[in-house]
Amino acid sequence: MASLSRALRVAAACPRWSPARGLGLRPPTRAASPTAEKSVPYQQTLKDAQDPSAVARGPSRPLPSTANVVVIGGGSLGCQTLYHLAKLGVSGAVLLERERLTSGTTWHTAGLLWQLRPSDVEVELLAHTRRVVSRELEEETGLHTGWIQNGGLFIASNRQRLDEYKRLMSLGKAYGVESHVLSPAETKALYPLMNVDDLYGTLHVPHDGTVDPAGTCTALARAATARGAQVIENCPVTGIRVRTDDFGARRVTAVETEHGSIQTPCVVNCAGVWASAVGRMAGVKVPLVAMHHAYVVTERIEGIQNMPNVRDHDASVYLRLQGDALSVGGYEANPIFWEEVSDKFAFGLFDLDWDVFTQHIEGAINRVPVLEKTGIKSTVCGPESFTPDHKPLMGEAPELRGFFLGCGFNSAAGVLLVTLNSHLSLLSVCLLFK
Numbered sequence: 001m002a003s004l005s006r007a008l009r010v011a012a013a014c015p016r017w018s019p020a021r022g023l024g025l026r027p028p029t030r031a032a033s034p035t036a037e038k039s040v041p042y043q044q045t046l047k048d049a050q051d052p053s054a055v056a057r058g059p060s061r062p063l064p065s066t067a068n069v070v071v072i073g074g075g076s077l078g079c080q081t082l083y084h085l086a087k088l089g090v091s092g093a094v095l096l097e098r099e100r101l102t103s104g105t106t107w108h109t110a111g112l113l114w115q116l117r118p119s120d121v122e123v124e125l126l127a128h129t130r131r132v133v134s135r136e137l138e139e140e141t142g143l144h145t146g147w148i149q150n151g152g153l154f155i156a157s158n159r160q161r162l163d164e165y166k167r168l169m170s171l172g173k174a175y176g177v178e179s180h181v182l183s184p185a186e187t188k189a190l191y192p193l194m195n196v197d198d199l200y201g202t203l204h205v206p207h208d209g210t211v212d213p214a215g216t217c218t219a220l221a222r223a224a225t226a227r228g229a230q231v232i233e234n235c236p237v238t239g240i241r242v243r244t245d246d247f248g249a250r251r252v253t254a255v256e257t258e259h260g261s262i263q264t265p266c267v268v269n270c271a272g273v274w275a276s277a278v279g280r281m282a283g284v285k286v287p288l289v290a291m292h293h294a295y296v297v298t299e300r301i302e303g304i305q306n307m308p309n310v311r312d313h314d315a316s317v318y319l320r321l322q323g324d325a326l327s328v329g330g331y332e333a334n335p336i337f338w339e340e341v342s343d344k345f346a347f348g349l350f351d352l353d354w355d356v357f358t359q360h361i362e363g364a365i366n367r368v369p370v371l372e373k374t375g376i377k378s379t380v381c382g383p384e385s386f387t388p389d390h391k392p393l394m395g396e397a398p399e400l401r402g403f404f405l406g407c408g409f410n411s412a413a414g415v416l417l418v419t420l421n422s423h424l425s426l427l428s429v430c431l432l433f434k
């Protein structure tokens with residue numbers, strides 16, 4: 001069995017080695033072509049539930065001829081946008097998904113939600129996200145979203161980081177987010193498997209947790225449709241029609257699909273890594289790049305059950321509780337770009353490149369030493385969009401009236417329910433005066 005420590009040792013000695021070889025899996029490559037089928041840590045994905053003839057049959061329901069808003073893309077962002085539009089009272093909102101809901105990036109997200117960030121706007125937005133996912137959606141639909149409240153633990157291995165966490169705690173107090181600065185001994189009592197020898201302290205946020213992407217999107221779609229919105233799957237958007245008005249401004253007039261067109265004054269581009277391609281259909285530049293982003297799932301770890309998720313900012317590593325195992329991931333310093341984004345990619349993953357991933361292993365093993373002897377059950381490497389300033393792209397595109405962006409989430413989609421409210425109010429205003 002491949003273990004994290006073996007991966008680290010051998011990768012250092014031989015950069016092209018992969019623990020996948022030890023497992024008899026295909027060796028990783030740097031090629032950006034998607035893996036057709038892959039072992040993932042879920043018993044069943046939405047793909048399994050899909051009727052194979054569905055795509056061939058065309059859209060999951062007939063297209064309306066007009067809509068007040070068309071949301072393009074049925075991932076986390078698209079479903080949240082549709083839900084919030086419906087909740088804001090916008091009638092005639094339609095979501096068009098090329099394949100099935102969540103089939104892009106969302107289905108395999110790690111789903112970590114940390115409430116405390118160094119910005120009061122983000123703290124408020126995250127609190128809103130958490131409220132919707134953990135309580136409101138379930139009250140509205142009767143569906144459990146799969147939210148797990150196992151808490152979050154930020155690691156401070158230097159004094160400056162601990163000072164930063166103390167400031168976060170103060171900010172949290174102002175916004176009603178409970179958090180506690182713990183000493184190394186208190187951290188050890190909370191998380192016995194953790195190495196605390198090099199710690200100055202930690203920040204424990206008991207109401208942080210983990211979002212289940214499939215459960216959340218199902219509940220969002222159910223709540224939105226119950227309020228009159230429509231979700232249409234198996235319906236790729238192929239074009240955006242635009243006109244120039246009497247004042248010389250370019251405006252959206254319709255969305256074209258393989259199965260007909262919908263007249264609309266408003267489009268929200270929630271197409272994830274495909275958002276640039278959708279933007280091009282409308283002559284709008286969407287400044288994001290698609291990159292491979294990954295985590296690995298370990299074998300069972302005795303004593304890990306019910307532990308909080310861990311974020312070590314200095315080591316750029318996170319440890320997410322995954323049942324009785326951990327998912328180990330982080331931000332790649334030398335990422336692989338997905339240069340030619342394929343429009344056929346659905347419920348897909350890439351082979352993990354161990355040269356890129358190895359940087360996370362040392363920090364993970366230092367923090368939870370039992371990982372050194374723990375096997376790797378599976379790897380999850382998918383596409384994610386990143387923007388130049390690491391902030392999402394939200395709001396109306398300056399070059400086209402009625403064309404809104406909801407994309408570029410830099411692996412922090414949790415923030416999004418959130419930021420939406422600001423641009424959705426704009427959108428509502430636009431509908432009011434259309």
Ligand SMILES: Cc1cc2nc3c(=O)[nH]c(=O)nc-3n(C[C@H](O)[C@H](O)[C@H](O)COP(=O)(O)OP(=O)(O)OC[C@H]3O[C@@H](n4cnc5c(N)ncnc54)[C@H](O)[C@@H]3O)c2cc1C
Pocket residue numbers: 072073074075076077078096097098099100101102103104105106107108109110111112113235236237238270271272273274278293294295380381382383384406407408409410411412413414415
């Ligand atoms: C390995 C990994 C771990 C992650 N971990 C976290 C985490 O812990 N916390 C966190 O907050 N975020 C995390 N993220 C990021 C998060 O998963 C993404 O930011 C989020 O899922 C993106 O959602 P989206 O709706 O923007 O895109 P997507 O989920 O990709 O949705 C876009 C949808 O648009 C559809 N589409 C594309 N083109 C068209 C078209 N022409 N017509 C119709 N539909 C179209 C696609 O089929 C797709 O379903 C992680 C990402 C990865 C890869």
